Structures are given as structure tokens and as C-alpha cells.
Amino acid sequence: MTMMVGKQFPSITTTAAMADGSINDSFNPVEYGSGDYTVVFFYPLDFTFVCPTEIVAFDKATSEFEKRGCKVVGASIDSHFSHAAWRNTPLNQGGIGQVSFPLMSDMQKQYGEELGILAEGGMTYRASYLLDKNGTVRHMIVNDLPLGRSVEEMLRMVDALSFHEQHGEVCPANWKEGEKAMQATKDSTGAYLAEKHGQSSTAAA
Numbered sequence: 001m002t003m004m005v006g007k008q009f010p011s012i013t014t015t016a017a018m019a020d021g022s023i024n025d026s027f028n029p030v031e032y033g034s035g036d037y038t039v040v041f042f043y044p045l046d047f048t049f050v051c052p053t054e055i056v057a058f059d060k061a062t063s064e065f066e067k068r069g070c071k072v073v074g075a076s077i078d079s080h081f082s083h084a085a086w087r088n089t090p091l092n093q094g095g096i097g098q099v100s101f102p103l104m105s106d107m108q109k110q111y112g113e114e115l116g117i118l119a120e121g122g123m124t125y126r127a128s129y130l131l132d133k134n135g136t137v138r139h140m141i142v143n144d145l146p147l148g149r150s151v152e153e154m155l156r157m158v159d160a161l162s163f164h165e166q167h168g169e170v171c172p173a174n175w176k177e178g179e180k181a182m183q184a185t186k187d188s189t190g191a192y193l194a195e196k197h198g199q200s201s202t203a204a205a
Contacts, residue, residue, distance in 0.1 A: 001115070001116040001117060001125075001127075001142055002114070002115050002116035002117075003140075004115065004129060004137040004140050005137050005138065005139065005140055006136065006137065006138075007136065007137055008030075008135050008136055008137075009029070009030055009040065009129060009131050009135050009136070009137050010030075010110075010111055010114045010115065011028055011030040011031070011135070012028065012110050012111060012114070013026050013027065013028045014027055014028075014104055014105055014106060014107075014108070014110070014111075015027060015079075015080040015104075015105045015107075016073075016080060016083075016102040016103060016104040016105060017080050017083035017084045017087060017102065017103045017105075018102050019098075019099065019100045019101055019102060021084070021087070021098070023080050023084065024102070027102060027104055029073045029075075029102075029104060029131075030131070030135040032071065032073065032102065033071045033073070033131060033135070034133075034135070035133055036069050036070060036071050036133060037068065037069055037070035037071070037130065037131065037132060037133060037158055037161065037162070038070065038071045038072075038073065038130075038131040038135075039058075039065065039070060039071070039072045039073070039128065039129070039130055039131075039154055039158070040073045040075060040104075040128070040129045040131065041054070041058065041072075041073070041074055041075070041126070041127070041128040041129070041149070041154075042074075042075045042076060042106070042111070042112070042115075042117060042124040042125070042126065042127045042128075043055065043074065043075070043076050043124070043126055044076065044119070044123040044124060044125075044126070044145055045076055045077070045078060045123050046076060046078040046082045046083060046085075046086045047082070047086060047094060050126075050145075050146065050147075050148045051076075052086075052091075052094070052095070052096050053148055054126070054148055054149055054151075055074055055096045055099055055103075056091070056096055056097070056099070057151045058072055058074065058099075058101065058151055059096070059097075059099040059100055059101070060151075061151050061155065062100045062101065064155055065155070065158070068155070068158045068159065068162060069162075070158050071101070072101040073101060073102050073103075073104055074099070074101060074102070074103045074104065075103065075104040075105075075106055075111065075124075076103070076105075076106065076123070076124060077105075077106050077107055077109055077112065077122065077123055077124060078105060078107065079105050079107050080103075080105045082105075083103040083105060086103075087099060087103070106124070109122065111124075112124045115127060117142060119145060123145075125142050125143065125144065125145065126142065126143035126144070126145065126147065126148070126149055127140065127141070127142040127143075128140065128141050128142075128149060128154060130154065130157050130158065130161065132161065132165075138157075138161050139157045139161070156175075156176060156177075159176070159177040160175060163177070163181065164181075167181070169181035169182060169183060169184075170182050170183070170184050172192060172196075180192065180195075
């Protein structure tokens with residue numbers, strides 16, 4: 001796996017099945033998300049088991065991502081034809097329905113190889129990337145194949161990134177929108193811990 005945090009996300013043009021049902025032969029997730037936050041999440045294969053639960057969960061949260069100025073892109077090694085067929089299959093028949101974000105085809109495995117996320121057998125691990133408005137990766141997480149992701153956690157990461165960029169403060173463990181953050185100083189951390197956990201910030205270690 002390639003550590004991508006702090007680096008530019010790969011800018012590779014490929015094919016994608018778009019939200020409106022069209023096929024885009026020149027899709028680039030960095031260009032697609034330019035000026036917005038972007039979540040790019042890879043899943044192993046179409047017409048499988050855990051994957052549709054993740055895709056539908058992202059789809060159900062589309063309005064929440066949009067509120068935050070964040071676009072979503074799904075991706076796998078399947079062809080755009082497979083993506084389109086899966087979108088045209090109802091949920092009760094193992095499909096995903098007309099999801100409201102692009103599904104990118106990495107059939108040539110260019111992204112998978114550059115990101116270092118190819119599992120044995122050639123499909124990708126469940127890798128997720130949060131890009132800032134300039135296409136720089138600010139958060140990434142990679143799950144093994146049996147382990148589904150938390151869409152709520154990704155929303156929390158978008159909130160944390162947006163808050164940090166707006167206010168310059170840092171976000172402590174389990175921080176959520178509306179909660180107190182900290183300055184990046186020892187005193188601020190000590191005061192936060194004392195308030196949060198009920199101990200004096202001057203207590204002996």
C-alpha cells in the first residue's frame with residue numbers, strides 16, 4: 001500500500017458510469033472534484049455482497065456530502081458496462097439501483113497499482129481517500145475485503161477537514177461537528193483533556 005496522505009491523488013483518465021446513466025470515456029476524479037472536497041472509494045467487485053451495502057450507504061448519504069461541498073466517486077476493476085448493468089439491477093435482485101455518483105472503471109488497474117491497493121486475485125481492497133479542494137489526499141483508510149466501511153466516519157472526516165481549514169484548530173479524538181476543538185499547543189491540549197476527562201491539566205504524570 002502506498003502512503004498517499006499529503007500527496008496528490010493520481011490524475012488518470014478512465015471510463016465511468018455517471019449518475020445520470022451516461023458513460024464518460026474521459027473521467028478523471030481529480031478534475032471531477034476540482035474546487036470541492038472529494039471522496040474516492042474503491043471496492044472489490046460489482047455483483048458481490050458487502051460492496052452493494054457500502055455503495056447504497058454512500059448513496060443514501062449523498063445529500064449529507066453535498067451539504068459539505070463534497071463529491072463522491074466509487075471505483076472498482078470492473079468495466080463501465082458492468083457498472084451500468086449493476087446500476088440497472090434493482091436492490092432486491094442484488095443490484096444497487098440508480099446511485100447518485102459516478103462509478104469509475106479501473107479495468108486496466110492503473111489506480112490499483114499506483115495506490116498499491118490490489119489484493120490477491122487482482123481486485124482492490126476497500127480503500128477510501130478524502131481529497132481536499134486541490135486534489136491532495138488528507139485522509140485514507142484501507143480495509144480488508146470482508147470489512148465494510150463506515151460512511152458516518154467519512155462524513156466526520158469531511159467535517160474535521162473543513163473545520164480545520166476554516167478555523168485553523170485541530171480536531172481531537174472522536175471530534176464531531178459542533179464540539180470543542182483545540183489549538184495545536186501543549187497548553188490547549190492539557191486544558192482540553194482536563195475538561196473532557198475531569199483531571200487537572202497540571203496533575204503529575
